[in-house]
Amino acid sequence: MRAVYAQTLIELAEKDDRIVLLEADLMKASGTTVFKTRFPERTFNMGVAEANMVGVAAGLSAGGMIPFANSFACFASRRAYDQFFISGNYARLNVKLVGTDPGITSEFNGGTHMPFEDIGIMRNIPKLVVMEPSDPVSLKKLVIESAYHNGCTYMRLHRKSLPVIYSESEEFEIGKGKVLKDGTDITLIASGAIMVAEALKAGEMLNVDGISAAIIDMHTLKPIDTELILQFAKKTGGIVTCENHQKTNGLGSAVAETLSENYPALLNRVGVADEFGEVGRLNYLLGRYQLTAEHIVSAAKMNLSRRKYAFGSSENKMQMNDN
Amino acid sequence: MDSIELKILEDKAKEIRKMTIECIGYLGVGHIGGAMSVVEVLTLLYEKYMDVSPDEPQKRIRDKLVMSKGHAGPTLYCVLAEKGFFPKAWLHTLNVGGTRLPSHCDMNRTPGIDMSTGSLGQGISTAIGLALANRINGIDRKVYLIIGDGESNEGQIWEGAMAAAHFKLNNLIAFTDYNKMQIDGYVHDIMNVEDLNAKWNAFGWFVQRVNGHDFEDMEMAIERARHEHFRPSMIILDTIKGKGAHFAERRIDNHNMNVSYETALESCSMLNEIGRQPTEIHHD
Numbered sequence: 116m117r118a119v120y121a122q123t124l125i126e127l128a129e130k131d132d133r134i135v136l137l138e139a140d141l142m143k144a145s146g147t148t149v150f151k152t153r154f155p156e157r158t159f160n161m162g163v164a165e166a167n168m169v170g171v172a173a174g175l176s177a178g179g180m181i182p183f184a185n186s187f188a189c190f191a192s193r194r195a196y197d198q199f200f201i202s203g204n205y206a207r208l209n210v211k212l213v214g215t216d217p218g219i220t221s222e223f224n225g226g227t228h229m230p231f232e233d234i235g236i237m238r239n240i241p242k243l244v245v246m247e248p249s250d251p252v253s254l255k256k257l258v259i260e261s262a263y264h265n266g267c268t269y270m271r272l273h274r275k276s277l278p279v280i281y282s283e284s285e286e287f288e289i290g291k292g293k294v295l296k297d298g299t300d301i302t303l304i305a306s307g308a309i310m311v312a313e314a315l316k317a318g319e320m321l322n323v324d325g326i327s328a329a330i331i332d333m334h335t336l337k338p339i340d341t342e343l344i345l346q347f348a349k350k351t352g353g354i355v356t357c358e359n360h361q362k363t364n365g366l367g368s369a370v371a372e373t374l375s376e377n378y379p380a381l382l383n384r385v386g387v388a389d390e391f392g393e394v395g396r397l398n399y400l401l402g403r404y405q406l407t408a409e410h411i412v413s414a415a416k417m418n419l420s421r422r423k424y425a426f427g428s429s430e431n432k433m434q435m436n437d438n
Numbered sequence: 439m440d441s442i443e444l445k446i447l448e449d450k451a452k453e454i455r456k457m458t459i460e461c462i463g464y465l466g467v468g469h470i471g472g473a474m475s476v477v478e479v480l481t482l483l484y485e486k487y488m489d490v491s492p493d494e495p496q497k498r499i500r501d502k503l504v505m506s507k508g509h510a511g512p513t514l515y516c517v518l519a520e521k522g523f524f525p526k527a528w529l530h531t532l533n534v535g536g537t538r539l540p541s542h543c544d545m546n547r548t549p550g551i552d553m554s555t556g557s558l559g560q561g562i563s564t565a566i567g568l569a570l571a572n573r574i575n576g577i578d579r580k581v582y583l584i585i586g587d588g589e590s591n592e593g594q595i596w597e598g599a600m601a602a603a604h605f606k607l608n609n610l611i612a613f614t615d616y617n618k619m620q621i622d623g624y625v626h627d628i629m630n631v632e633d634l635n636a637k638w639n640a641f642g643w644f645v646q647r648v649n650g651h652d653f654e655d656m657e658m659a660i661e662r663a664r665h666e667h668f669r670p671s672m673i674i675l676d677t678i679k680g681k682g683a684h685f686a687e688r689r690i691d692n693h694n695m696n697v698s699y700e701t702a703l704e705s706c707s708m709l710n711e712i713g714r715q716p717t718e719i720h721h722d
């Protein structure tokens with residue numbers, strides 16, 4: 116994925132000389148050394164100094180540039196939050212902040228490096244666009260969208276390679292989720308590299324049990340795609356959110372807010388349950404934080420059975436009153 | 439330091455170095471570079487200076503150490519295991535799911551770890567807090583702090599530099615592991631920190647600069663620092679990133695490396711053969 120990211124930045128920079136890149140001693144990790152080779156005069160490695168990096172990015176933006184600034188997601192978000200908030204967002208500038216190794220993908224770097232809250236804190240910045248692509252195609256398209264969005268953006272970036280989900284010609288728009296699979300009994304709304312894949316697996320497992328699950332890739336966490344959420348809440352009556360993040364303040368919360376204000380369908384959230392990160396391999400951590408396809412399946416079944424219990428069928432009561 | 443004591447420390451450091459290489463090799467990946475450059479300073483502190491006890495890791499009156507470059511945890515774990523804070527068998531659980539020995543130091547998981555670190559730059563502030571608490575509570579013990587040269591890019595380091603001098607924390611003894619490298623390359627190429635001596639001096643610290651692989655040099659510096667009355671101490675250690683791990687030493691990509699177990703064992707046996715390591719300083 117990082118190779119796709121770097122390549123996309125190079126393509127953007129070839130066409131637009133406002134594109135600049137900032138790193139904080141994690142250039143090798145971000146995979147952007149190729150950008151530096153191609154555009155040395157537009158690359159700034161700021162050293163281990165994330166707050167300064169983001170402030171400098173804001174200044175570059177005020178000077179007419181379009182800065183992309185990268186670090187591990189924990190540091191990009193928490194370590195430089197006030198600089199991003201004030202110098203970037205409050206000043207209505209144009210900083211494109213990218214956080215790598217989100218959630219459990221920081222694996223052996225452990226608790227200090229494992230952000231389960233970055234989307235949460237970012238979602239509270241007014242007007243900020245918050246994204247998490249799930250495959251190489253969506254990454255490329257959303258980086259381009261981000262570059263030409265007028266305002267700051269925050270993107271989570273999975274560094275390792277991922278299977279392709281979308282065809283090269285698929286178009287992406289900020290704030291418009293993607294329906295990966297239609298369904299009638301329940302909707303799985305997932306975001307990001309790890310959880311979209313788990314949701315797809317869960318969809319197949321549910322299918323085997325005769326449950327028809329719709330699957331949505333919610334690549335933009337903010338602004339959230341209200342229309343799509345409500346459409347599928349009405350259609351399937353129940354929703355399960357799947358995120359590599361705290362259950363609170365991220366995707367699950369965004370969907371809960373949307374539902375409860377408009378159409379309170381039953382929601383179950385798969386995500387981290389108010390815990391800190393810790394070291395381990397990805398597979399271990401998926402189980403440790405209850406993020407696997409199996410956990411999604413049981414959340415979906417719980418959702419269905421609770422609806423049955425409450426309403427005498429798996430239909431949501433609201434659905435009957437809807438017309 | 440007499441020659442017997444020197445020999446004992448050198449043998450101990452060799453043991454720590456081998457244990458560290460071995461446990462990183464056992465896992466297959468790790469922050470080998472920055473782990474190797476702090477072997478001697480940690481060995482000297484824990485073998486000679488620190489008032490700590492394995493049977494009572496939390497005892498109230500003790501010296502404390504903040505490993506601000508938290509990714510050097512594995513070296514510290516080996517030192518602590520060697521001292522008996524926990525069984526050496528734990529070393530093979532480094533970074534395994536559920537472990538008590540995570541890559542970055544965690545005071546809630548590992549006996550003998552005095553502060554949780556891993557987000558660079560934060561250790562200096564917590565060390566200042568510990569030193570202030572000792573002063574308030576009349577605890578006549580030292581707080582030791584180890585920071586990296588790349589870590590010294592962080593603004594927080596210099597906020598702490600100002601505060602520690604302002605509060606005249608003579609009970610704080612800090613070390614910069616000046617191995618001249620960070621992740622993306624040489625510190626002078628990525629974000630130059632020079633003139634380090636002059637900077638710490640200007641902030642009001644008692645500054646010394648010694649070879650961080652030489653016990654006699656470090657001992658003299660620590661003795662002087664311990665007797666300083668009004669200022670916090672910064673001992674800048676000239677070190678070599680990856681020191682003693684043949685597959686890593688001086689390699690520009692040695693920050694976090696894949697290491698096969700065979701390579702690790704080979705490195706350990708090379709250390710055995712060489713015996714006393716020549717102490718050399720890295721000049722760029």
Ligand SMILES: Cc1ncc(C[n+]2csc(CCOP(=O)(O)OP(=O)(O)O)c2C)c(N)n1
Nearest residue numbers: 140472556557558586587588589619620621
């Ligand atoms: C705040 C923060 N930013 C980035 C990192 C990622 N990181 C870990 S080690 C490192 C380089 C540190 O260089 P240095 O302090 O010289 O350590 P050493 O070379 O001794 O290993 C970086 C950027 C981090 N751990 N914390």
